[in-house]
Amino acid sequence: MVPTVADIVAYVEDLAGHPLNPDEGVQHGSPERQVRKVLLCWMATVSALNVAGEHGCDLVLTHESLYYPYDAIVRQDNPLGWEEWCTNRRRRELLQKYNLSLLRVHGSLDEICIFDDFAQQLGLGEPVAGEGIYKVYEIAPCTLAELAERVKARVGMAAVRVCAPRGMEQTVRRVGLPWGGLGLFVNVAYQQRLIEQGCDVFIAGESDDYGFRFAAECGIPMIETSHEVSENPGLAHFAKMLAECFPEIEVEFYRCPLIWRVV
Numbered sequence: 001m002v003p004t005v006a007d008i009v010a011y012v013e014d015l016a017g018h019p020l021n022p023d024e025g026v027q028h029g030s031p032e033r034q035v036r037k038v039l040l041c042w043m044a045t046v047s048a049l050n051v052a053g054e055h056g057c058d059l060v061l062t063h064e065s066l067y068y069p070y071d072a073i074v075r076q077d078n079p080l081g082w083e084e085w086c087t088n089r090r091r092r093e094l095l096q097k098y099n100l101s102l103l104r105v106h107g108s109l110d111e112i113c114i115f116d117d118f119a120q121q122l123g124l125g126e127p128v129a130g131e132g133i134y135k136v137y138e139i140a141p142c143t144l145a146e147l148a149e150r151v152k153a154r155v156g157m158a159a160v161r162v163c164a165p166r167g168m169e170q171t172v173r174r175v176g177l178p179w180g181g182l183g184l185f186v187n188v189a190y191q192q193r194l195i196e197q198g199c200d201v202f203i204a205g206e207s208d209d210y211g212f213r214f215a216a217e218c219g220i221p222m223i224e225t226s227h228e229v230s231e232n233p234g235l236a237h238f239a240k241m242l243a244e245c246f247p248e249i250e251v252e253f254y255r256c257p258l259i260w261r262v263v
Helices: 005-014 045-052 086-097 107-121 144-155 185-196 209-218 227-245
Strands: 024-027 035-040 059-062 099-106 128-129 132-143 161-163 169-177 201-204 222-224 250-254
Touching: 005 024, 005 059, 005 099, 005 107, 005 227, 024 086, 035 045, 035 227, 045 059, 045 086, 045 250, 086 132, 086 227, 107 227, 128 209, 132 144, 132 185, 144 201, 144 222, 161 209, 209 222, 227 250
Parallel strands: 035 059, 035 250, 059 099, 169 201, 201 222
Antiparallel strands: 024 099, 128 132, 132 169, 161 222
16 A cells, blocks of 8 residues: 555654644645655755656655745745745745645654754764753863864864854863754744753854854854754654655655855
């Protein structure tokens, strides 16, 4: 029997231990769609959707918001005409052109593997404080400069952004991980919770000026990798999990690259 999108949803919910979150679920197509081939990606970008269509996929399983503004599908305050913004229109047209269904799995995948896989990618051991997605890890004391070099090597980046409120020679030893977008200003409550657990340095996915400044005024340095770099390892891991659970489905992982460069 050919699995359906609904079968994949049930698998995710079983792993997460709860129903899909409000921002998750089938956002294009039908839950009853049979799935023989799926493309799993960090974001359903134009490039990812073209690959899915050209490779004959039935389903795109994506982690991030399909349309702009963020969570446009479920929010009620979208600006007029958002559906016809160039990015949104192009993505919708490709979903229609290739007859693709789309399933978004966001926080549930963070809980299942994305957070832990970022910690593993960084070479961190068992947490010394916290639980779930609120964990702090202890490392041998080193300078912020030394830790930044270690992070670059671990994630394969030539450069990272660093906020160093006490200079690059500040000694750090307790690491918190605002992975994905949790270094952004809208998520500083996450930073605060890690600070309360004794964190003295952040290794983040994506941050911004407000997010950096919140940490800096607490004396906490932050090393920023990128949103996709911090989450791609977990998504690649989940692609393997999905293939093992559903051997009838061909699973392809599309690694969304960095969208920026240092010049």
